[in-house]
Amino acid sequence: MRRRATGLALAVVLALGCSRGFERAPARELRINLETEPPTLDWNLATDGVSIVAIEQLMRGLTRLGPDLRPEPDLAEHWDVSADGRTYTFQLRDGVVWSDGVPLRAQQFVDSWQRLLAPATAAEYAYFLFGVHNARAYNGGKLADFSQVGVRAPDDRTLVVELDAPLVYFPALVNFMVTFPLRRDLVERFGERWTEPGNLVTLGPFVLAEWRHDYRLVLRANERYWAGRPPLDRITAYMVQEGSTALVLFEQGLLDLVRIPPLEIRRYTERPEYLRQPLLRGYYYGFNVRKPPFDDVRVRRAFALAIDRSQFPALLRGGEQPESSWIPPGMPDANPELGLRFDPEQARALLREAGIDPAQLAPVKIVYNSDQTHKLVAEKVQAFWRDNLGVRVEVENREWKVYLKELSTDPPAVFRMGWGADFPDPDNFMNLFTSESENNHTGWGNRDYDALVARAAREADPAERQRLYDRAQRILCEEDVPIVPLFVTAANFAVQPRVRDFRPSPMDLFFFEQVRAE
């Protein structure tokens, strides 16, 4: 009896050990980690970084971003801008069909934009089109007639868009997923389930084959893709939340492409599978300028000058790049020369000038949302301010949603925040700190700054635009200092050697159209 049991156990162990049935690397299939369930594949409603990874493989927009991040023709073959910069006329490419064989028509863009802006849709990113004439009024329910909104399709291949004011980055905006065309007939037929496999019809390089919620998505090559079928047959996107598990699965050969968790990056940097991509994502500290002592601009400057950014890369080890200006490098009109550099002498002098005795000052509180990286940064900044200014500093963390609530109701004296590019134009970053911006938690407002940013959005001349943004950045990062930019972040990947031509984007987007897997 006992011998038989031992024999059985041995047999099982041997069978498991020899078969290794799970270690297979299918040719022309890419297995990636999506990390979490995409909240939706409905491109009008999607807002998050996970949904966009899937949607970008399934769909296409009027334009796409080239390697230099400039918008290039995609579904639109070309476009014209009127002399006043307010009317864009897009000419659609011929021969584009959806995966069910229905041809692409300009009206499908109008249908999509109408749905995006309709109040009942409750799309969070409807504001991407707020520059279109009457779009905001329609979304706010103040205008019921969509024909008065500035978008129309005079014929099947022409889309005309009228803006309230010139927006030089409009062609970059329509590369964003919420503006992709939509099949109204299918949305009406299937209701909220139109994005499920079997119902979803798309026109990108891949189509949706399977969606096992909260576990995996399977995409299949689209034989009808207008630019030609992609080299990959299949993409399987698993949702492995735990970064270290995903990395083990990568090491076991079960995943081809994963993000490397922060603590493991060091172990990977020398390996051939390692890939780093700097991102258009800034990390900053904000001051609540309504709370003393930060209501005094000299104090804000002093605290900014007391931070030694050069220490962050060694602390965080994720490819962070110290940055004293706000527009991230890689973005047009970025100017890394701007901003306040580390100067503890001047910092102490400014504090004295403001009449502040560091020993008497009540402890300054830094608040951040609970996360290992944010904690390291907060403790480092705490040390800078304590050592270089002699002030007492407390750090506190909050759960993410509690933190967001606090930022929107009663922002802490010092807080952390980040911003990643939605579209590759400086306006996306600079607009954040205008007086009207909901994302400006500092309580700071400056009319000159607002005017400069508004003018730059309309300015077509590149040299003049650079000048306007430089001036605005000086106000933001050197003169008024409601925020202190600290660094820009990077994405860190592990990619199997059998995967070729994977090129991540600085916008943290993925395009698998050209990728090969041997």
Added chain:
Amino acid sequence: MIRYALGRVLAGIPVLWVVATVTFALLRFLPGGPFDKERVLPPEIRHNLERRYALEGTLAHQYVDYLERLARGDLGPSYKYVGRDVADILRDAVPVSLELGAAAFALAVVGGIGLGLAAGARRDTAVDRSIALGSLVGVSAPSFVVGAGLILCFGLGLGWLPAGLWEGPLYAVLPACTLAALPLAYAAQLTRAQVAGVMDQDYVRTARALGVPEARVRRRHVLRNALLAVMTYFGPLLAILLTGSFVVERIFAVPGMGRYFVTAVTNRDYPLVLGVTLVYAVLVVLANLAVDLLYAWLDPRIRVGGAER
């Protein structure tokens, strides 16, 4: 007996109501809502969202609304996963947790009782001491340590088993063992203590004195009596294991419902939090009932449902 069971099931309804109410209240006390995000939304868009998800009225109004829908069996839409109802999400996730939980439960019951019996019957021998040591480790090591250890050993070291995903029976081995580790160890300790106590009882000595074979003594007299106390532990344990574990599902990327106990709260996905909490409550009620019925079967002295006198 059937009447008793039905009565118990009916008595569960007020329990569920209390659970639903307390959860609803606690969630709304939490600062931050489902639509607070890194990118702050313009007011008109926020308003559109609140209307779409019926978050406009007063709390009392929303509560009554929620209970009404619940009474109709409608758990509502998820705030996070657009176009998916909580019922859809649970329908996908619950079977996975049930499978994994049942496997872990079977491992824990068979392994725990087996080891406990072996240790209790051989008190103060090497076998007893090594089982005691092993179960002490099992009880004290948190599941993320056990899981990481198993992945390191069988996933990366020996390469026998996948460290995650849910593609077939092979993929269930490590998560089931991790999930079973603690209850198995605890059940072993419990069984050992009970067996040790029963072995000293007069009726065991009498049975032995009468020449009843040792195997029969253990099966009929020792095991049956020792199991009563252990059974009390198995009821809630079954409910805990069947509803999945956040830690184990996260470590092994298992698509069960355990993860929602945490992620739904961090997302402030109110209907989903209420949904998973209610599923858990229902399972606790049913599992406890099952244990009470098993008691009666194991111990004829216990009679449920007020037998006729």
